[in-house]
Amino acid sequence: MSIYYYLSIFLFCLGLLGTILKKDLISMLLCLELMMGGVALLFILFSKSTGFLDAQLMVVFTLIVSACEVAVGLSLIIALYRKKQTIYTDDIKIITE
Amino acid sequence: MYENYLALIPFFPLLAFLLNSFLIKNKLNNVQTGLITFMGLFTSFILVIMVALHVHQVGAIHVKLWEWMSYKQINFDIHFIMDELSVILCLMVTGIGSAIAFFSIGYMEHEEKVGKFFAFFALFAFSMLLLVVGENFLVLFMGWEGVGLSSYLLIGFWYEHTKNGDAAKKAFLANRVGDFGMVLGMIGYALIFNTVSFRDLQHPDLAIIAANKNLLIASSLLLVLGVAGKSAQIPLFIWLPDAMMGPTPVSALMHAATMVTAGIFLLCRVSNVIVHLSVVMDVIAWMGALTTLLAALIALTQTDIKKILAYSTVSQLGYMVMACGLGAFSTGMFHVFTHAFFKALLFLCAASVIYGCHHEQNIFKMGGLKKKMPVTYWTFLVGFLAIAGIPGFSGFFSKDEILAMAFTNPGNGIYLYTIGLISALLTAFYMMRMLVLVFIVPESHDVHDQHQHHVKEAKNHDHHEVHESPKVMTIPLIILAFCSFAAGYIGMPHIFGGHHYSRLIQNFLEKFVAPATGHTHLTEETEIIMMVVTTVLILCSMGAACYIYVVNDHVKMRDKLKAKFLKLWILSSNKFKVDELYEAIIIKPLYQVGNFLVNIVETHVVNGVVKLVTKSVDGSGHFLDDTKPERLEMGILYAVIGLTLVLTAVFNAFVF
């Protein structure tokens, strides 16, 4: 059972790696979701080990927030696509202009 | 009560300095500023006389002003002492100082910025008095530095001419080298004896001396370096002839009578310690002897009236140092005492001559002043007889005693005696030469032509004839002449003794300094024979000078002799190339080192470091800048890197 701990942090780090390495925004968001999944798993495990049920509720709320965030993020990507016709971060010079 | 007088003695010149420099600026004319300084010095003189009489009856007195700091057992405090040694020098400083101040009132009458001159004069008097009444090395060193500073200020008084400024710098730098030795020597003494006070050094513990012999020898040799710097001995005498660029009363006061004797004063202060170190005594004696000879040789061919007197001073200082090196400290101080009078007199006469001849200083252009400046001539004659060592005048007694001490000294005494004797003959020769050329020889025709030129340039002189100096200048001359005649009679040798005061000075001094042991070896007849021999030889050399310069036409004789001894003449008149030697050995390499540091080290190394820093910052900025197109990703990366750092920092507690 304790292998799940390692799994959760593995998922978290994998998601982190993907967020850094990927060049298009949608993939970045995908990897972000992966991170969230790993964290949620960790919370559940903590709930199981300490016997508090509060952590499971944390997971619920985390899930809700994550859903909102993905929705807003994707709509932003659509808007950006409409403006710039691209979703790759190479071509987006937001700050300099 | 006398302690209060003692504390006040340095105060009056200080007051004069403050008044002249800060409080009353440009509101007094030249005479009044001079009077302030003169009054300050004269008041101190009266105080010194009172304290001196008291000390003669009672013994040494001292007063502690305040304690500055103390380190372990060593107390550094401002502490004045008036013991037998200080009394002599205080009398000299204040007495001769007052006379010269009075003289300067007349001499500097037509100059500008005279207030500054008298302010520095008073500052010098204050520093010198501090030096003399200092009870420990600390106060002495304060005075030591102060006189060096005043010397610098006064030599470079007419600093508009670059040469004067250079001479002042040279004096200060040479003094500085001496100060370096002096400070290290002081520290050595403080470490060894655990005290800086001279009262404690008066009776040193022989066990301590034996235990730290090498360190003590090294410290004493460093002190001797300080003496060489201040008293113009062999390695560092180069500043004294150049110091003649300053006003002549300055030369009279400092570089004849008082400041240059500070070194010998220091030697006497530590005399009780260094008597036991024969190495140091030998070094001192030989240094003095060689200086005497060298300076006398150089003075033979000088043409500037002040330079001759300057080299003569160096020579006489060599005598004093030699006497100290032979163990006869009281004799050395006695010669200091008599020399102060007649050298100050000679310098003031030279000042009077220069004033009268409208600032002409080349003796070959003067002549026949015997009739035009009689008072100056007669006083100069008294001083000349004193310095030459004619019996009856003060210089005879002191110089003869030094030669006697040298003769009886075991070891190298004979060589020192011969060197001293030769220098005495040379001294008589060149002083006679100076006397003759300035006063007796008929006036050369160049003088008249020069005066035609000078008339157009002179601002303040109405008449362009050579004239006698005013009374304000001649009165000090007369006083000093009397003193230089009479000063010898209080230190007469034993054979003339019997009178209560005949050996006053030596007995008085030996209450402090180490006693001289030489005279016990000398029998009466030997002493009389030596005196007679010396006198005869001196008269012969005076006669030779007369023959060369008076009897024959001096121009032809000069050329003939010059042709005969051309090499020696060149060597002598170029001051034995000592300055050039120092320049080649010390100054040029220093300049090269400086150039190297500036051109190579600074441009490449130092600037290189600065450039490295700027380049690295710039480069890292460019590096960060080059990732512009992927700004978003790099941003994420940086955030993650920061997260890593925080995690590692925070979770270390859990991990380990």
Add this chain to the structure above:
Amino acid sequence: MAADILLTFITVVFALMVVFSKRTVVAAFSLLMTLLSIAMIYFQLGTVFLSAVQVLINAGAIAILFVFVMMLINLENFTNNREKNKTKLIIATFTVLVILGVLALVINNNIETLSLVNLADNSMKALFEKLFTTYYLPFEMATVLLLAAIVACVVIASHGKKAEEKQ
């Protein structure tokens, strides 16, 4: 025991596919499968309700949303042939490995205290009791948050449309 390892293995495989696949659509579907396998892990741990919630929201809504958006922006036309930045790769890998290592060490040291205890009261009833009493405020605020998110999405996504139509 075997169930643990099997589930872990499946999750790892799909997670790796999310990160290291070249085609974005494959990544999206792999994410879907990862989330489903995580839900299976929840089920295996005993928290049934959360497993259901995970399938519903995460897998059912979020992943599908990703697929819809990919269809909207016509992702197939894009080929990912940008130059790889080797420096960034190395730095990033190293950093992430450091993080991984730190966390793994932390867990390793505290593994005894973290050993799982099977709850007696694992039912949904206890959970909902907590939700509607202690955490009632966050519950309501989550509702408001969802409403705000909907409004935001509509505004952002439609803004561009209107601008395009005006031109």
